[in-house]
Amino acid sequence: MKKRVGLGVVTICAALLLTGCGGGETSGSQSGSTDVNLKVWVDPGSGEFYKDVVNDYKEANNIDYTIEVIESDTGKAQEYVKKDPDAAADVFSMPHDQLGQLVDAGVIYENTKYADEVTENNTEQAVNGATYQDKLYGYPYGVESMMLYYDKSKLTEEDVKTYEGMVAREKIGLNFEENGADYFAVPFFVSNGSKLYGEDGEDPAGTTFNDAKGVNVLKWIAAQGENPNVVQANADLMSQLENGSIAALVSGPWGKENVEEILGDNMGIATYPTNDFGDGTVQMKAFLGVKLYSVNANTKHPLEAMELANYLSSQEAQKRAYDEKDTTPSNTELQQSDAVINDPLASTVVKMADPELSVLMPKIPEMVSFWPGALSVISDGYKGKIPEDQIEDKLTQLVEDTATTQD
Template sequence: MKKQTKRVLGVGATLGLSAMLLAGCGSDKETEQATDTSKTNENASIKLWVDAAQVETYQGIVDDFQKENPNWKVTIKPSESATAQENIKKDPSAAADVFMFPHDHIGQMVEAGMIYPNTKYEETVKENNIESAVDAATYDGKLYGYPYGVETQILYYNKAKLRAEDVTSWNTLTAKGKLGTNFGEAGANYIFTPLFMSNGNVLYGENGEDLKGTNFNNDKGVQVLEWIRAQKDNKGVIQSNAEALSNLESGKVDAFLSGPWSKNDVEKALGDNFAAAPYPTVDFGDGEVQQKAFLGVKLFGVNAATKSPVAAMALADYITNKESQLTVFEGHGTVPSNIEAQTAENVQADEVTQAVMTMSDAEHSFVMPKLPAMVTFWGPSDAVINDTFNDKISADDYKAKLDKLVEDTSK
């Protein structure tokens, strides 16, 4: 999950004032109705959107749901989660009642009145999922999403070249092996912006919702840029972007940073020498601290324009419960956000999943900000990281560059 799509400025008139109010603060009458399953949506027909590759998996889950709820008919349609908000915006009344989407779109959806608050299963979600996933499903203090998976970058490495203890710190990793990663080209922002949070700073505040909450322009931020520049002279760091995987396969590098989406390719490249681990620690000058990554959370949401909110919420809750998350893990490798599902034997046995679960806590990751203004951050942050690494900014200008970055991305 990298970049947000363009901020939504409005939705069609079909959404209606009542739905707008629901998505904002809700009305007591609608909330009461949505929690009374005995009087509403008795014969509902619900449309569900999931990624095309997962339709078959979710069909089996939905079949079980319908056995328990024979009066509710669910139709599954393929629709990519990354573009859910764009597709709903086109015609909310024709869109799915329940849809999957990346959590960093939630701010845009809430502010546009596109998503129905979780009025019925809030406590269930909070009790059953890890804290960071619940945080990602929440906006402006209100829960909207239904988490079903987490993802974050991890470290892949060749265990014929590096031992497990070698990869626990950046210094030993790059002293004993070669790490291929991208500091100097587009996309470095997603990988290395969390360095600032590793050193104690925040991006759009602690919860990713404060427009004026970025504080990179301080001594700790300058330390991060100094560390980034030093990596250009680190013989154990090989600038790698599109060629990172081929460099790993050829032996030019011994490790690289990527997410669970790269698992199959890395296993093919390394064979029996495949290994995965959480991020190492780094030292910006004041001692070792945990290197962090962005955390992405996979969510389902309910369309604010749904005519069947009770049935839609029940479906969203069912397809994200422990059993459903385990089914999706088995079919697609999606790392569960459900606390009990994470303890399942097959989940615990997977090396990549173990690394992602470790990375998904607050010590190891920073929840991708949900603020719509995040779209303005990516370009300027890439420029600062790239230019620092490529020695296009003098050390004397680091603070000024960070001042400008914070100013430009806080409007």
């Protein structure tokens, strides 16, 4: 409660600051502050790129205060920021699914100044990823999704449109057993009509994986363990592709370089196929991730921090990140540009980001307790360790266990 009150006080202070600055039109460079200095945490390997972006930002806006760019394990942003908010960066990159934990901890600053701009310029899914409990906190700058890679010398575009058609012809490498199987397979329950934390992903009691359609999905997963053309693959995914054991696999944008090195011109990239889990043909879905910049609630310079976060997620910065870092933009106009449309990888990510093909990863803190239970059920189901008459009970236990946050 103290943390929530603290965040409210910070937000009120920000509103007063904005009022005093003429509705928030004053830039950080004109604020009159002589002691401003900011830190920004960026993804590993992107430090030099963002130093150039920040330098151009400072030059364009006549900013003479220090903005320090630091590479950080942004996948652990919620852990680092919550541990010591005062020592954390003023602006930090993060995956959107950590948003609920940070809001509940009172360490993330509501986007009080640029909400309209962010909403207008980015896709609806990206804006949803930056929003929690009907308030916009983040500044989206990219989207990520898994997709299908395949060997065009063995499979055609027509083959990979349906799961059944693909596995009838060639072997596919999928992870149903090891770490990451939950991330891969959980969206299939939603594909078939079950709910993950309700309609909007924010209802702790809204998971329905134990309904009839969810039961059929786990039965289908069990059947894949018996399918000779489904090869369990995870860390050995690329070696399996290289030695010809598989002709298709599922990975994210991060897998493209390795796949292309193995397949060369025979590399095909496609959206997920359709499938019948037992209730009729549906579109298989993947999780959608939104890359965000966010502002630390403990920043001493909220106006300047928000301005910086907004710039780092602007169309200009997103275009540079796409051109130089292959980050698929969340900006609507950039997604419709010829460069993205004609890029096999980026255009596939954009297609996968459509709600018809992906599930926005829930942001509520309960997701922390969801992963271990989901992995166990999926892995045991695939390995045939759950008798068919116990499937519904296992899924009911999963639903009950993951309705609360567990320490």
